[in-house]
Amino acid sequence: MDTNYGMEIVRATEIAALTAARLQGLGDHAGILNETRQAIAKTLNRLAIEGCLVNDRFVDRQGIFQLPAAIGRGGQKADLMAVALEAYHSAADGRNNSTSFAVIAKEGSIQSVPNLNMYKLVVGPEAGQVIDINQPPIVNVKRVARALKKYTESVTVLILNQTRHQQLINEVRSCGARIKLIDEGEISGCLAAITGERADIYMGYGFAPEGALVAAAISCLGGYFEGKIFYENDRDRAQAEAHGISDLDKIFRVEDLVRSKEVAIAATGVTDSEFLEGVRFTSNGAITSSFIARGETRTYRKLETRHFFDYKPVY
Template sequence: MNINYGMEIVRATEIAALTAARIQGLGNHDDILNQARFAIIKTLNRLMINGNVINDRFSERKEICKLPQTLGEGGPEMDLMVVALEAQHAAADGRNNSTSYTVIAEDGSIQSIPNLHMYKIVVGPEVGEVIDINQSPTANVKRVARVLRKYTENVTVCILNRKRHKGLIDEVRSCGARIKLIEEGEISGCLAAISGEKADIYMGYGYAPEGTVVAAAISCLGGYLEGKISYDNASDREQAIAHGINDFNKVFRVEDLINSRKISFAATGVTDGEFLEGVRFTATGAVTNSFVARSETRTYRNLTTNHFFDYNPVF
């Protein structure tokens, strides 16, 4: 891409994060998501692109503000993935690990994927391709420990705290590894594993569209992902076929979800999380913490931005 869109899309994640943070903890789960989506739509519509929105997990939820099929004022065709507010319940309840994300890529770069559950294993670039999703959690933990030259007992596995993960949690505990349970914020958990700062490996079921966002981050930062979509019935398989997926045992890797190096990724924390700190309000405005990365150059920026509402109010 001739233009570094990363600094353009991070403005959108900042505005979405500020909007959501303003009503953080008030308890209305749908309202906080809708307001964040309205805010990010308004900001992305200022870009000089014709952005085709792909993999919106809430596209069929009638009570949720719909993302337009295209965003921008017109210009080159681009792919967009927009997660205005990950972990909406956490943000609405005043809990941790809520973040806003946007991905932009050249046209045709992002795999359209059904809104189904996907089992994922994510590790950082130091670990690489040693994991195998068809092997047991114990085998994968031990492989990670061996590559990182750690005792198994010193490996940290990030897992969403869900009933469906009881067996997974029990097995990881039985092999002796440490566990970091998170209530929401799957993408942040994966990013923590990619960075290696708060986790060494992410495992578990989440949504398939989130997998494409994680794949975009790995395209920019390095790391490794394997994912398998769960098909519970014929309707699920029909959804997959509609998205061009015919192999129901397919193991998805980054190159299957993102097929270009011309991609930028942006994230802004709403509440303190596994990857980014949340919004801090001040007497004159607010402070946001964001992350911007570009795949073509493998460059990334950690941004701390001071917003002065007297000069440029966002509400």
């Protein structure tokens, strides 16, 4: 892309995070999600692009504010992904691991995926291509341990705390690896594994659209990803075909989901997460923690931004 849009899209994630933080802990799940989606849409629409929104998990969801399919005020054509408020239940309830994300990429480079379950394995660049989604979890944990030159007992595996993961959790525990469970926020969990700051490997079920966003992050930060979509019936299989997916046994890797290095990702923490600090309100504004990464240069920035509402109110 002709322009580095990272600093542009981070403004959208900051506004979304500030909007969500104002409603944090009030218990209104739909309200916090809808207001945050409105905020990120309004800000992204200011971009000088002709953007096409892809992989919105809430598209056509009744009662949820719909992000526009076309975003921007005209200019260079681009693909966009926006997760206005990951882990919105947690944000509404006042719990951790809620974040706002946005991705911009070269037109036509992001694979459209159905809103179905995807099993994911994610590791950082040091682990390399040692993981294999077709192998048992214990095999993958031990391979990552060897690649990182760690004892298996020193490897941290991040898993969503869900009933369907109980067998996975038991298997990982049986080999002695450390487990970190999170209630929501799989993108933040994957980013923690990519950077190696709070986890070494992420594994488990989540959503396919989130997998595409994680692939965009890896395009910018490095790392390795494998994902497999699960189809339970003919309707699911028809959804795959509608998204141009003919191989229903396909193992998706980064290059399958993001087919260009012309990509940038931004994120801003709402509540403290595995990857970013949450919004902190001050007497006259707020402090946000964000990151921006760009695929073409592998540039990676972490930002602490101080917002002064007395000068230009956000709300």
